[in-house]
Amino acid sequence: MAKKDPSELSVEERLKTLYQLQTALSAIDEKRALRGELPLEVQDLEDEIEGLTTRVDKIAADIADYQRAISQKKGEIADAEASVERYKAQLNEVKNNREYDTLSKEIEFQTLEIELCNKKIREANNKIADKEQEKANSEALIAERQGDLDVKKNELEEIMEETRVEEEKLKETVKTLEAKIEGRLLTSFKRIRKNARNGLGIVYVQRDACGGCFNKIPPQRQLDIKMHKKIIVCEYCGRIMIDPELAGVKIEKPAAAADEKKRGAKRAIRKSSGTSTSSASSKKAADANDMA
Template sequence: MAKKDPTDLSVEEKLKTLFQLQTALSSIDEKKALRGELPLEVEDLEAEIEGLTTRIDRIKSEVNDFERAISQKKGEIVEAQNSVERYKQQLNEVRNNREYDTLSKEIEFQSLEIELCNKKINDAQKMIAEKNHELEASEQVLGEKQGDLDLKKNELDEIMDETRAEEEKLKEKAHELEAKIEPRLLTSFKRIRKNARNGLGIVYVQRDACGGCFNKIPPQRQLDIKMHKKVIVCEYCGRILIDPELAGVKTEKPVAEEKKTRRRTSTVRKTSNSKKSSDANDMD
């Protein structure tokens, strides 16, 4: 049997299919709602862990740089000390005051270099201590975040396992229904659904009002909706409107109408009784 072209469907069939699609999509939304904020929380934790990991790597790199700098300065101190010893030995062999002054200045300069290197080593050691403290704190936070992430992932996996099979069936059903709807109408429906806060793109009339925004619908427009001659949208929220009977929804008559009917019946009875009484009096 040839597959029916979506454009050949009657308005009634289109609306019916759209409402079935909305029902399937709403069920999928409910499954997703069971997960709550867990997916977002997992993403946030993963981003935090990534940031912390990058920070820890940077701190370790900085500590290594300081340690290399200390090693370099220690080497410079050894060279300076060797130079001081050599210059001191040369002082014993000077032949004039000029050579003595030159060597003395060199010894003084090398001594200052040693002091400067020691100062830089002390500063670097202080920075290493600070960085190690920062590293320890970051690793502790990372451990806590990783523990939270593992818990959230396990919780999310449990929920996913419970709903995955049913959700897949609903997605398959939705895909089949989408194939039956003409592309232009389907695109409009998806756009309406995307902009709707509750994800409803098609709603049925409830108590003479739109089932999405609950604004009153004029009687003539309600009649047009029941006729199924064309696709009608709510003039307030833009949702597609469908007759409750076509949507397979049973509606109850308002209680007020029943009371009104009873009052009229009671009034008619009273009038009838009064007339009978009057007729009897006239006969007397």
């Protein structure tokens, strides 16, 4: 049998298919709701661990830079010490005060350079110690967060495993139903559903009101919905409207007879009360006449 083109479906068939699609999608939403905030918590933990790992890598790079700087300063100290030894040896061979003063200043300069390099090395070592502590704290935090992540992932996996088979079946149903719906109508439905807070793109009439936003629907519009001649949307929330009967939903009608019976009982009570009062008044009047 040839597959029916979606554009050839009647309005009634389109509405029924849309409602079936909504039912399947709502069932999927319920399955996902069972996961609660776990997916978001897992994502947050993964992002935090990634950020902490990046921080540890940055700290390690800073430590390596400080260590290279220390090695460089140690090399400069060795060069300065060699220069000092050379200048001291030259002091024994000076021929005048000018050469002596020049060599003395060079020795003093190199000595200051050595002291400055030692100071830089101490500062670098202090920074390395701070960075090592920061790195250790970050690594401990990563281990803690990784433990939390493993627990959350296991919980999420258990929940997903319980609903995986049913959810896959529902997804297949959704694909089958979507293939039956005209592309433009399906796009509109998905847009409405995306903007709807409860994920409902098509709703049925409940107690003369929209089943999505619960605003009253005029009688004429309700009649148009029951006729299934065209696709009608709620003028307040924009959701597609469907007749409950077409959707296969049984709506309990208000017990009008019971209400009327209650009202009749109230009227009878009031009437009985009024009759009793009238009888009492007549008796009082009769007693008064007898006394007269």
